[in-house]
Amino acid sequence: MLNAPRIALAICFGLLASSPARAQITNWQLGGNQPWSGQDTVSVMVDFATAEGAIQPVRIEPGTNIISLLENWTTFRQPKELGYIDGERPRIWKWNEGNGDPTENGVVLIDADSSTYNSSKAEGIDKQFFTIDLAVPIPAHTFGFHAPSSGFRSNGTPLRTDSTPAFQISIQQENQGTFDTKGAWALETIVAEPTQNFDANVRINFDQQYVRFFRWVRKFSIIDETALTRITGTSAGQGNQARALLGTISEFEVYGDGFPKRATYRSKITNLGTEQNFGRLFFAATPMRFIDGEAVVTPNAEAFAEIEVRSGRDADPNLYHEYTVTGKEKLVSRDRYEKDLRTGFGRTCASCDFVQRSPRPGMRASITYDSNNWTFWSTPTTQSGLPLNLDSGSFIQVYITLHSARFSDYVRLDSLWIEQAPLLASRVLGEVAVLEDLQPPRGIAQVPLGEEIDFAYDISASFSSADQAGFDAVRIRTGAQANFKKLYIGDAEIAPAEIPATDDGLTIILPQRITNANNAPLRIVFSAEVFELANTFLGEVTSSQAETLPQPIVDGDASDALSTNSLRVLSTSNQQPALLQNLSFSTPVLTPNGDRVHDELRIDYQLFGLPEEVAVALDIYTLDGNRVNSVPQGLQTAGPQTAHWDGRDHNGAILPPGIYLIAVAIQSERSTDTVLRPLGLTY
Template sequence: MFHCELTSWSVLLSTICSYRFWYRHLVVILSLSVTCPLYGVDSLGVGWRGGGIDKWNRALAEHRFIALNQDSIWTWNVQPKSNLGPGIDGRGGVVLIPSSSGGKATFLPDAGVLYDGDPNTAFDPDDFAEAPELKRTSPIYIDLGATFRINRIRLFPRLDGEHKELFPRAFSLATIDELEEDLNLLERTFTRVFDFYPSNPNRQPVVEKRFASRDVRYIRLVVREDRRWELAEIEVYSDGTLPTGEFVSVPFLSTEGPRPLWGRVRYDGGDIQDLPVTMQTRSGPDREPLHYFRFTGIGADKEQVSAAGWTTLDSVEQGPIIRNPAWSPWETVTDGLVRSPDAVPYIQFRLFIHEPGISIKRLIIEYLNPPIAERLEAEVAPLLVDAGRETFFTVSLRTRIRRLRTDGSILPHGDTGFQAIQIETAARVDAVEKVLIDDREVDFLADFPSRDKTLIRLRNTVLQDGTFIQVVLRATVFRDATHFDVQALDQRRVDGKLIAVQQSAYAEDVDPLSLGGDLIVRVRDEQGQLPLLDQVRASAGVVTPNGDGVNDALVISYVLLKLTRSATAYFDIYDLSGRRIRHFEGRPTASGRRTQIWDGVSDSGQLVMPGFYVWRLRLKTDTGSVERQGIVGVVK
C-alpha cells in the first residue's frame, strides 16, 4: 500500500496535483509486458486469483476489434506493408463456403493454401472432391481472424509454365469489416476491390490493387466462369494500423464498503496513462447500468425486461435499451484518476486500445471508504460564451453529507467533509473573485498549482448536509465543450498517515437563479449560436489516386456538436456540370469527430477522369439540415 505523509496544506498542494492515494483497491487486472509488484491490499480481480472474477472472458460484457482469452485481451501486432495471409490460421481465421442448403457459411478444411505464403502451392476447387458443395463458381470467404486496416491486395496462380495461365479471368473480390452480432455472412454487402466480367476479363496472371485504407475482416472471392482456375496466393497487405479495439466489462462491486471513493487507476503498479489506451468508467447503485424494454404490442407501450430476456425476443418485440438513470454516464479516466461519481458500490469500465501489439492482463482501480460526501452536485454559469473573451463564471456546488443517523447518533463510517475545492478545466482561469457559502461571502485562499487547476482553500471544514457554495471566477474559454471538473479535497489519516483525497461532483441544476445545470461550456458561432457541424477540413486540395500511398484519397474530417439524438450524414461527389458521380449512403451518426473518404472512384467502380470535382457533406437532423462543400482536384 502506497501512502504519502502530509504535514501541511502546502505539502497537500504540491502532492494533490500529481498523486491521489487510496486505501482499498478494486482490482480489475491488466498488464502490459511489464512486471511490477501489485500492492498487498484488499482487492477484486480479473485474471487474478486473489478474488473477484479470475478470467477475462468471464468479465466480458461486450468487445469489438480485440482478441481475448481467459488470461488477457490484446490487439494483434502488425507492421506496415506486411502480408496478413500467413498469420490467418494462427489468429483463428478460416476459409468458408456456402453450405449445401445455401443458408449459412460452412468451414472448408485444407484451404489455407490460398494464403499460406508459399507460391508453389495452390488452391484449385477441383481438388476438393470431399466438399461437393464447392463448385468452381462458389463464393469463397476468407476470415482474416481479426479486423485490420488494409490498403493493398495481390493475387496470382503458380507462375510456372504449366499453371501460369490458370488464373481467374472473370471474377470479383470484395471485403467487409467485422460482422455485427447475429448477421449472416452470406447476406452482408461487400465493398468491391476487383470486378471482372466475361465481356471485360482480367488478362494478367498477377493482379494487384492499392486503395485507400479500409477496415477488413472478411474477403469474398467469386469466380464467374465455369472453367478450371487456381490461385497460389491471395496476399492482403496491412497499412500498419488497426481499428480501435474496445472491451467493456461487467459491473464490479466494491466489497470493502458500500460507499467507496474511487481513486487512481494502475496497471501492475504503474499509471494507466502510461498505456496506449483510453479508459472510461461509470458507477451506479446496482448491477444494471442499462435498462432493456420489450414492446407489448399495444401502441407504443413497453415493459422492462432483463438483458437475457431481451436477447431472446423477436426483433419486432425488442424495445429500446437506455441508460439506467441511477447510473452515471461514461467518464474518461484523466491523470490516472477515476472521474465517475463516488458513494455508489458498483463500477464498470471500458477500454479503447489504439495501437497494434498491445497485450493487457491487469488493471487496478483504487478506492477508499467512506467518501467525502454522499453526493456532490455542481453547475457552472454561463454555459454559452464567446471564445477568447474573458467571462465571469459562477461555479455552484451543493453537498449531500451523511454523518448522522435519523435518531441523531453518529453514523459509523460517515462522510468526512472537505476543506478545499479544486476546479480542473482547460479554460484559462485568471482570478478567483469571491467565495460564498450559503449566500454569505467567506475568506478563502486561492492557488494555481498547475495550468489547468484552481485550488480554493476554505477556513473551515464543510461538514453540513445541504451546504451551498459558489465560487466566482474570471476565466477565458478557447474551445467548444470545455469541461469544468469540480472536486472537493480533503485530508484524512489512514494507518497513522495523512493522505490526500478528492471527490468530483455530478452535473446538476443546483442554482435556481441560473439556467442549465451543466459543467460543460459551449462556444457561440458567428450568428451567436452553437454550430452543429464544425471543424470541417479536407486532407488535400488535390488527390492522386494512383496507388502510391500518397494523397490517394480525399479525407473530409468534421466534428458533430450538441446532437441530442442520432443524425444522418450524407456525402456526395459531383462533377462541375452538377452530375453526381459518387454517392455514399447516409448513415446514422452521433456527436464527435467523424470522417468521410473518397478514393477517386465513381459509383461504377472506375477511376474518374482528371479534373475538378465538388464534394458535399450534408447533415440531416430532426430540426433541419446543414451542409458544407468544397472543391477537390484529381490528378493521375
C-alpha cells in the first residue's frame, strides 16, 4: 500500500469498514472513499476540491486577495462565542478589542466589495488602528488598501481620491501573547510608515515571508493640519478633530504566492454507537512540491501531516456553569448556557474595553474540560502505524495540521483510519502503591528517585454485557524493565502462565481468563526503579488467545486495601538530581582489531528527572580537547539507556592508540549535562 512518496498514518473516523482478516477489529476511516468535506467543525486554509478523496492546503495564487480565501471572520480580539480557539478563526478588530458595530468594526473592509466602506468619524487618531489575524501564517509579500469606488465626503470630495495621509503597516508571524497590551504599538516587523501619502490606492511590497498578523495604524501627518481645528483638550498630543479625519478605506488586501505554513482541520465529534477500544492510527499522506505550475510528488518535500485524537463517553467534552446567588458556580446544560444565560463580560460603549460583570444568577460562568468522560488530545503524531494509547470511548474526534516549511511544498492527506474493537470489559480499574505503604498519608505513591522499590498494582474489572469477552493478559508500563514478584487472583497467590520479556515494564499472561463469570480481583507485585519526578504506571489488559485490541486500565478505586485510587508515582529527592548518572563502560580498553573481542564500546547510563525526550550525543575527544567524533544518539527519555562507539573518527577512520575522553552529552530545557570518562584505545 505504501510507496516511496507515501507516508503512512493512522486514525479512525466515524465511518466503519470491516477488516475481514480480523473479525473483532474494524477500521474507522476518513478520506479515500469517505468524504472529508462536511465531516469538519473547523477548517482553515484546507482545500477539499483539488485532489479527489483527499485534503491539502489551499494554494495561494498570485493576484488572489488572501483575505477572500478565509471565512467565518469575527470582529473581536477575544470572541465570546462558544468554542472559539485561537488560530481556528480569522479576526479583524478595531482599536484594542473590536466591536460589533458594522459601521466601524471593519467587517466591510474584508468583504471584497469596493462600494462598501466605513465612513470617517471625528474621533481621535489614537483609536484608528485595525489588526488582521489570518488564523495561520500565510506566505505574503504585499499588503494593500484602497478607497471606495464611489461616493463623496460631506465636502463633496470623491471618496475614490480620499487618500490616507500617514499610516504604519507592521506584520508578525505568530501570536506571541502580546495583544492584551493596549494601544497602537507596532507588531514584530514594520514594513511601511509613510508620513505624507497622496495615493488613495496603496500597495506595500515586502520580502515574501510567513505572516499571520497585520496591523494598520493611522498616523498624524502635516497633511492633516489643514483638516484639523484645535479645540480645548488634546488627544494623543494632536487635538480633537472638529471634523472627520482624512482618508476613507473600502478594502484591505493581502497578496502572496504558495502554501500556508499550516492548514488545520478539526473533525466533528463522531458517535460510534457503542464504546470501543482503540488501537493504531494509520494515514496515507503524499509530500508534494509545486514546480512550474504543476503539482509534483516529491518525497523530500518540506511538508508533513500531524494528527491528534481524543475519545469520550458522551457528546460534549466541555462542562458548562452558571453563577449562583452566592457567586459560586453550578453545572448547567450547554443548551441553557448558550441560549438562556447572559455573557459575563460587558462594555459601557461600543469602543470601550470589555469588563467582567459581577457574578449573579442568569450569567455565564466558566467552561471547563470534562476530563472524567473525555481524554485530552493525544500526543501529536507524524508517523503512521503507532498506537494511540487512548482510553476507550463511544465518541471520537480528530485534529489534523498540514505543515509546510517551504512556500512551494505541501502534503496531501489521502486517507486516515483508526483501529477499533469491542470492549473486553465494561471498565477496568487500577491503582498502585508501594508494597510497604499501601495507604500513604497523602494518597499517592512516593518513592526515592532511582531506587528499586516493590509495588502493589491492584486491578478490578466490571462487565455489563455477555458480549464482553474478558482478558487473560496484563501489561504495565513503568518506563524501565520491572521485575515480577507475585500474582494474586482473589486471595490466592498463583503462578503466571507466562511472563514475556518487556523492556519498559512488565507483561503477565494469566493462568485463567477474567470474565463476567470468573471475575476475581488481581494484584501484581513487582519491583521497579523510577527515573522521573512524576510517572504514571499505565496499564492495559488484552487477550492472548484472540486478535483484539488492548483495553486501558483506568485509575480508580480498584481495591479497599489500597487508598491511592491512582496509577501515579512521585519520586522524592532532597536535591535536584543530575540528569545523567551511573555511566559505565563495557571495557576500560577498546581494541578494534576485528577479532570481535572489545571491538566496540558499549556505554550504559541512566537519565533522571526528564519530563520529555531530550537529544543525546556521544562525543569523543583527544586529551588536548580536540573533538574527533560526535555520534548522535537521537531522542532519549528517563531511564536506562545505551550508546555504542566503534573506535572511529568522524571520517570513519580508526583512531590511533592512546587515551581518549568519552563524553555523553544531553541537551534539555533545564540545562546541558555532560559526563566525561577516559578510555584507552590500543591494538
